[in-house]
């Protein structure tokens with residue numbers, strides 16, 4: 051029997067994407083696999099293991115809880131928590147032996163108070179060179195934070211220095227300005243700590259070339275086989291790891307004038323067969339996709355018609371009943387010669403592939419495999 055809804059994740063594809071990105075790295079730069087938000091909806095723990103086995107040396111997440119879940123799965127090695135941490139989250143981050151990001155002296159003091167002197171907390175200093183979110187815009191302040199960690203906080207260890215690009219996927223000129231603002235900070239820090247790990251690039255910056263690579267790149271989206279530029283991943287040698295599927299639970303004839311779904315948004319203009327698929331916005335199929343995308347059945351594309359409900363969508367199978375109850379339905383992935391990418395769905399509704407894959411809800415089980423073999 052088909053599963054109601056299933057996200058199949060090919061860990062071998064993730065490994066190939068890791069190797070593909072790693073090949074691009076220059077000057078001995080390492081690869082940090084970003085597995086925040088449950089590995090962009092792909093499952094953080096299996097993705098983390100696959101990335102480490104394929105050559106990533108670091109992992110990064112956004113929250114203390116995410117770091118803690120990786121440690122609970124007995125994943126070793128450096129885990130960088132990139133996000134802001136409240137005082138309430140610090141004990142969890144410290145217990146997870148996570149690397150933390152600091153940009154103010156009061157935060158450094160709070161980390162020192164939460165630290166265990168026997169196991170120094172590893173700290174990365176963040177300069178805001180133009181993203182305008184976290185980090186300090188003031189190079190003096192960032193250097194003062196680094197100096198304090200090195201000189202006055204024995205329970206902390208200065209490990210890294212970072213920034214984050216705002217426009218790596220769209221505006222290379224602004225990116226160049228951020229790089230130029232980062233360079234003098236890096237030069238001064240390397241005087242303080244020659245072995246410091248300098249990192250800046252996300253996937254888009256990494257694929258743009260060596261200027262952004264420094265000692266480590268922080269890649270998420272590309273490792274999942276999605277295109278950081280929201281184009282066709284295949285054109286960059288990236289292989290989508292996730293397929294989202296369901297099945298035809300009902301196939302029925304709609305006569306001219308009959309409707310399907312909430313609000314009667316779809317009316318049959320002539321006799322046509324309507325297929326009902328038991329997946330909806332409760333699973334992450336966005337309502338804006340109504341009348342605005344296709345799904346694959348038997349290697350052919352069929353339009354989604356009528357409203358997207360919480361638990362169902364309906365498609366127009368046409369005047370011949372070309373699908374049968376139980377047939378597999380592909381929403382993201384391949385079926386025969388047809389394929390549908392997260393990027394295509396994203397473009398339909400004016401969003402990005404990141405939001406499509408992260409939006410697949412926890413109600414959808416994930417099945418991990420390696421090129422079709424059980425993982």
Ligand SMILES: *Cc1c(COP(=O)(O)O)cnc(C)c1O
Pocket residue numbers: 084086132214251252253254268269270271272278
């Ligand atoms: C999410 C994130 C990344 C990874 O970005 P991708 O575009 O998915 O490669 C890198 N750095 C920071 C600070 C992030 O928050």
